Amino acid sequence: MKYNKVDNEILERLRIICGTENVITDKEKLIDYSHDEYPRQEIKSYPEVVVKPRNEQEVAEVLKLANENLIPVTPRGAATGLAGGCVPVYGGIVLSLENMNRIIEIDKQNFVVVTESGVPLMKFFKEIEQQGLFFPPHPGDESAMIGGVIATNAGGSRAVKYGVIRNFVRGIEVVLPNGNIIQCGGKLIKNSAGYSLLNLFIGSEGTLGVITKATIAVVPPLASVVTLVVPFENIDSAINAVPEILRSNVLPMAIEFVELEPIILTEKLLNKSWPTKQGSAHLMIIIDAQDKDTALSFAEKVAEVCEKYNAMEVFIADTTDKQQTILEIRSHLYESIKNFTVEILDIAVPIAKIAEFVNNIHEIEKKYGIWLPTYGHAGDGNVHIHYMKGKFVNGEIIQLKESEWQPKLEEVIDKIIDLGLQLGGSITGEHGVGLVKKKYMGKMYSAEYLSLLKSIKNVFDPKNILNPGKII
Amino acid sequence: MKYNKVDNEILERLRIICGTENVITDKEKLIDYSHDEYPRQEIKSYPEVVVKPRNEQEVAEVLKLANENLIPVTPRGAATGLAGGCVPVYGGIVLSLENMNRIIEIDKQNFVVVTESGVPLMKFFKEIEQQGLFFPPHPGDESAMIGGVIATNAGGSRAVKYGVIRNFVRGIEVVLPNGNIIQCGGKLIKNSAGYSLLNLFIGSEGTLGVITKATIAVVPPLASVVTLVVPFENIDSAINAVPEILRSNVLPMAIEFVELEPIILTEKLLNKSWPTKQGSAHLMIIIDAQDKDTALSFAEKVAEVCEKYNAMEVFIADTTDKQQTILEIRSHLYESIKNFTVEILDIAVPIAKIAEFVNNIHEIEKKYGIWLPTYGHAGDGNVHIHYMKGKFVNGEIIQLKESEWQPKLEEVIDKIIDLGLQLGGSITGEHGVGLVKKKYMGKMYSAEYLSLLKSIKNVFDPKNILNPGKII
Known part of the structure; x- marks a missing residue:
């Protein structure tokens, strides 16, 4: 690709658009913007400049400038990704959403939250909990930003009952590579008016447009949560129980499987202990219900199913403390x-x-x-x-x-x-897909399918300036 | 648009592809394929020929032939639509999916059903119920076909708890206008590999490709259902109660509102009676739960909320018969x-x-x-x-x-x-959107948004042969 370099004139214009303090060229500070959480360091790549726009108008002006001057722009949330999706492989501009971190409206009548895309999940969770609301999806890392989880259609463990991020995004504001701003969806539950650009942007990893705002569905929280840890002799027995659990008229929030070795390492890391070391594979099942009694009766039903499928034992954690420990260990498996x-x-x-x-x-x-x-x-x-x-x-x-x-x-x-x-x-x-899974796309999809993806990219970004080198 | 006519040579080739008995040119029979359920007859338009392919290969050959010869093709399910979406405005070929009505696999381990797109909902409901499974969305008309409900992203009353069709489509097989066949998704709950063509086809009303198969998520049914009818003095009081119901830790399957006049007409039509004539606006609330006691306790909670919001009375129907009557009246409102x-x-x-x-x-x-x-x-x-x-x-x-x-x-x-x-x-x-809402798209969307829709259409169907004249 023949991109232009960010020269002094462009830098000056970026400073005018975003404010001097929001334009970074200091080499040492650029290190932080050269990678995400993907383990192999060799994929890292430095941007020429990082900009931190403060609103969608500034995002629009940056994109317009870059588009006119053929400079690559890589949008970036909290960089908690694991596929190199925000690595600026062609240098150019990294557009960080970190300054766009305002929750705009918590609408309790319509059960939606309107937020800027740079809001970290932990802030989002905290503010809506204070309003008595709950956001079911839980992608592992709470420092991830709203825009990033939408851009990757993130999942997490609670998808069993509640589904992935896609199911909770009602609307987005997007800045296109040409600097135009469009609105997709809104505070609506149903919408069948034309092709769903909303759903096209969800999971497009910042290659079609930059998400600047989102309208996110939230729900009233269920009052009681119970967590089960169930050891099985091997992974077969554990997994065989799952469809039967799903058929038991109890729909758990999460059904996770773990094997023993990472658990042992995480116990050491955190100096906490997992309820059991029996067997080689465990299910961790989280059940939520409208009240404690119902949650416990659900837990018993699930326990029965597990026992029928040769569970070696069933540990029911019903206190917050016990559940916290189990969750903490589960959440730190990767870290260990x-x-x-x-x-x-x-x-x-x-x-x-x-x-x-x-x-x-x-x-x-x-x-x-x-x-x-x-x-x-x-x-x-x-x-x-x-x-x-x-x-x-x-x-x-x-x-x-x-x-x-x-x-x-x-x-x-x-x-x-x-x-x-x-x-x-x-x-x-x-x-x-980001950078590192790109080479496998040809294994998964036909040439026809990939060529459609390329043509769609070309519709939105004909000069290929937005997060180039990703997905396809 | 300059389309070619269906001449004898094309007709002969269609007969070779689909079998003589599946190619219809008899004027009287073409009447049935000139309209959908949209009330105004003046939008109707005759096709030159109707073909009824028996599998995706035949669909592919028909589309390839039409594409090469610049003949418009309008895909058609059961024509239960209300927006003229399957009206062949430029004549040409109507491609009816009615022969592709096989349920291919009911996979109870993965909770999915693989089906051809011409399967009517009533057949689908019946066959999965026999296997102890439940499909939550319920677009009103059960003669609608799977492909059609996907193509319009149909909704129905149960979306409150379970969401719309989009949330239940895991995979589709699609024939593109050039005759190539692609697969989107599969038996997967999570997939973040590239732009979601699956979600782009959902709601695209047969303008981007013809859906020939679908993999649909199903769930185990909840054992008990209770229906409430709650009269309010006026629509304000009725609607004001809704967010509070949704906050009550009970998530009903459906919350419908009805006003009195159509109810009176439907009672006459069916010779059945609605529980009450009080007030001018009623809520009809359907609650499902894992057992009867829970369902009733949920119903009581909801009743309390309604009373707090000035409900004039609360009728709880807990027998199948009573609920059936209420549902039947609700389902026939439009007919009345x-x-x-x-x-x-x-x-x-x-x-x-x-x-x-x-x-x-x-x-x-x-x-x-x-x-x-x-x-x-x-x-x-x-x-x-x-x-x-x-x-x-x-x-x-x-x-x-x-x-x-x-x-x-x-x-x-x-x-x-x-x-x-x-x-x-x-x-x-x-x-x-179909044919009849097209003129309002410019009120809802910006020129930029509409131009993106047009460009996407052009990616999939550069000759504009597939369901031309719809959406944009």
């Missing part, structure tokens, strides 16, 4: 292995295929001698697999030499991706 | 006024704006002396307004002279549409 993780996959398969998928991953693990800790969302089929440059030995991770893990990397990842696709899966259930 | 309906609108507004919207409609009613019976989905903001060529007098409809209703038609409809849009609404919540 992160320093030794080379690649993280988030393949989604049909729920009934999880056991077959995970068993086959363990076969690959044995064959290649690479540790592939695996856990994820049993209730929605989204499986996280980690390619490790360390081995799990006696409760610790022992580092491998580069010569031991590097040569096998590509082959093992390819095998796992192929396996997921053979089972009817997707190369990414919630992280997005 | 259909013969005198000139225009039917399905404007969606934010739920908290329904009362203001309906009150304003009654103002227009008075000002213009046109009867505008109004009812709809209070829980999701979707309001059905009917422009009548009759007056309601002593429980009957008295026909107006054409000179009494015709001259005011356009002005009144325009006023109602403008009102809905001013309140943050959509010109169509569930019926789709």
